[in-house]
Every structure is written in structure tokens, then in C-alpha cells.
Amino acid sequence: MIGKNLQKINQQIALACSRAGRSPEKVKIIAVTKKFSPDAIKQALELNITDLGENRIQEAVPKIEQLPEGITWHFVGHLQTNKAKEAARYFSLIHSLDRYSLARELQKQAEHLSGEIRQPVRALVQVNVSGEDSKHGLEPRELKDFLDEVHRWEALNIEGLMTMAPYVEDPEEVRPVFRRLRELRDSLAVTGLELRELSMGMTNDFPVAVEEGATMLRIGTALFGPRE
Numbered sequence: 693m694i695g696k697n698l699q700k701i702n703q704q705i706a707l708a709c710s711r712a713g714r715s716p717e718k719v720k721i722i723a724v725t726k727k728f729s730p731d732a733i734k735q736a737l738e739l740n741i742t743d744l745g746e747n748r749i750q751e752a753v754p755k756i757e758q759l760p761e762g763i764t765w766h767f768v769g770h771l772q773t774n775k776a777k778e779a780a781r782y783f784s785l786i787h788s789l790d791r792y793s794l795a796r797e798l799q800k801q802a803e804h805l806s807g808e809i810r811q812p813v814r815a816l817v818q819v820n821v822s823g824e825d826s827k828h829g830l831e832p833r834e835l836k837d838f839l840d841e842v843h844r845w846e847a848l849n850i851e852g853l854m855t856m857a858p859y860v861e862d863p864e865e866v867r868p869v870f871r872r873l874r875e876l877r878d879s880l881a882v883t884g885l886e887l888r889e890l891s892m893g894m895t896n897d898f899p900v901a902v903e904e905g906a907t908m909l910r911i912g913t914a915l916f917g918p919r920e
């Protein structure tokens with residue numbers, strides 16, 4: 693089942709890439725495993741999916757500890773400051789850096805990581821492009837000042853931007869959200885802030901996100917089926 697789903701997703705990515713003149717190799721699937729069982733996750737691993745995403749520390753840490761090494765774990769949910777330590781310890785990339793106080797805490801935790809796991813914390817800055825009250829993230833106009841500051845911090849590597857589009861029936865409606873994130877990335881590049889990654893697109897809207905330049909898709913339902 694998961695194998696068939698993955699095939700279908702890969703086909704849709706390939707089609708979207710050909711419409712946009714992009715290479716599918718530049719688009720990574722993050723399998724969002726929240727609320728899915730270790731069994732389902734093991735099936736995904738057998739299909740060579742090695743990038744997995746979780747959105748809650750309490751749920752993720754026991755899963756991470758019982759699954760094999762060699763998985764690249766992505767934290768995609770809202771991160772409370774008091775969970776920054778575990779996020780830094782267990783996750784390779786944090787997609788949801790959305791405020792200065794969290795950046796400070798992640799930097800501090802990265803400095804305190806010990807031994808072989810000591811390395812900069814890698815993060816994407818979450819941007820609230822759609823402006824919905826319910827969404828976390830910096831406002832687009834806050835982005836430049838924020839990055840100018842945190843970019844200089846040695847123990848924190850900012851590698852890109854992330855956004856969540858509103859849920860809509862017709863994904864064409866959220867194309868402007870994805871386009872805006874890409875334009876923000878491009879305008880920052882002009883000022884010397886190179887950000888490679890654009891984490892955008894979920895089950896409902898990922899082909900449109902690919903057309904608009906997504907480099908990381910966060911996909912749960914289309915791969916594993918509906919959550920309980």
C-alpha cells in the first residue's frame with residue numbers, strides 16, 4: 693500500500709517538475725510519521741525513505757529511540773522553548789524556527805551538545821505567508837532583520853524557509869503562498885543571504901508547491917493513508 697502510494701507521489705512530483713522545468717532530484721520527500729505506527733514507518737524505511745518528520749517532541753522521542761539509526765529526523769511542528777534541548781539532540785533539521793527567543797535557545801543548546809553529537813543546529817525559518825492568526829511563523833516583513841541577526845550565530849545554521857498554506861479544496865488557491873515564499877528566498881539571496889531550502893507542500897497541495905520551487909515536501913496522508 694505504502695509502496696503504491698509512494699509511486700503515485702513520485703509520478704506527481706515528476707509531472708510537476710516537468711511542467712516547471714525542474715529536476716526531481718531537487719525535491720525531497722519528508723515522510724511525516726506523526727500518529728503512524730512504528731510498523732508503518734518500517735514499511736517506509738524498506739522503500740528507502742530515510743527522511744522522516746514528526747511534529748511533537750513527546751511523541752517523537754520514543755519513536756526515534758526504537759527505530760534504527762541512519763534516519764534523518766525533521767521536526768516540523770511548533771516547538772516550545774522548553775523542548776529546544778530535545779529538538780537539538782534528536783533532530784537533524786528543525787523546520788519551525790519562528791521566533792527570536794527560540795533561536796537563542798537553540799543556539800544555546802547547540803553550544804551545550806557534547807561529544808560526537810556536537811554540531812551546529814540546522815533550522816529553517818517558518819514564515820506566516822498567508823497571515824492567518826492560527827499559523828505560527830514570522831511575518832514576511834520581519835524576515836530580513838531576523839536573519840541578519842541570527843545568521844551570524846556560529847552554532848545555528850539557517851538553511852532555508854518553511855511555510856504552511858491554509859487548507860483549501862483547490863490547491864491552485866494557495867499557489868500565491870508558495871510563490872511568495874520563493875520570492876522571499878530569492879530577494880534575500882540578492883542581499884547576500886543564501887537560503888537553499890524551501891519546505892512547502894503537504895498531501896493536499898504538494899504538486900503546486902513543486903511547481904513553485906519546493907525542495908522539501910512534508911507528506912503524511914498521501915503516503916500512509918488517513919490518520920485515526
Ligand SMILES: *Cc1c(COP(=O)(O)O)cnc(C)c1O
Pocket residue numbers: 724726747768769856894895896910911912913914
Ligand atoms: C502533519 C503535517 C504535515 C503532513 O500533513 P499531510 O496532510 O498528512 O500530508 C506537514 N507539515 C506539518 C507541519 C504537519 O504537522
